[in-house]
Amino acid sequence: MKIGELAKRTEVPTRMLRYYEEQGLITPTRQPNGYREYDEYLVDRVRKIRGLLDSGIPTRIIGSMLPCLNQPQEIVVADPDPELREMLVRERDRMTERIALLEHHCHAITRYIDAMDRSLTATTESAYRNDPRP
């Protein structure tokens, strides 16, 4: 498929797809006219790249991380590189830290929103019901 279709299917702008290619994360083939040609399996790959980037992992690391996430059912590691393992442990630990932090702030913000809502329902009778929290 061409870049536009991939962009639509992955919701990643074409600009970014070209950028990921520049960073060596995906390598589409080229049609005779110079257009990029993307294989089906790249849809999934691009989605993973986005997920990892959104998780705060830099492209440089994503490159060696991606193969680890191809887990059909049973993970079989042929040649476990101790350096890679160390990197993965380090990144995973950073991720769990980030999760804790995010949850903390998430709760704080939720509490604040609730306080806003309480102050509203206290003054004006039942307004702003566009996002009620159970």
Add this chain to the structure above:
Amino acid sequence: MKIGELAKRTEVPTRMLRYYEEQGLITPTRQPNGYREYDEYLVDRVRKIRGLLDSGIPTRIIGSMLPCLNQPQEIVVADPDPELREMLVRERDRMTERIALLEHHCHAITRYIDAMDRSLTATTESAYRNDPRP
């Protein structure tokens, strides 16, 4: 306190403290010699800024978000701005999405590390015990 001490106590480089000031997130006073003078309460504020930035929230938003996180015990909102509320809801939702994503990848990576370890203990007898997972 001067910038160096604040940097040490918050573990935020002086470069960043000056940057946060530039972005209007903190406003230290100045000593007669031009040195920045930081109040005690800024220690906590800087830590919150860092936490929010690490959570992927841009400085521009942090500015209006910070007061919401000053929650001694009981939150009282004087004048609940609907726009602010909307922004907070949006950001919080983005945060929960990010949390889910992070957890997903975190598990995937952990599974992969475990697979590496299994493959290792299978071949070489009990090596790489520097990070045992229960």
Add this chain to the structure above:
DNA sequence: CCGCAACGTTACAGTCATGTCAAGGTTCAC
């Protein structure tokens, strides 16, 4: 066949949170 919209290409500039470095002023201990 022409025109033109829709899509593709490269290349260069700008942003945001950082890092790093240079050139210079201030403080303080020895």
Add this chain to the structure above:
DNA sequence: GTGAACCTTGACATGACTGTAACGTTGCGG
């Protein structure tokens, strides 16, 4: 008074985007 340790501003670099300009390709209607 000299040097180390600290502070100041300013400039440039980087990683991950993001926008836009300038231009080639494709396909369709008149």
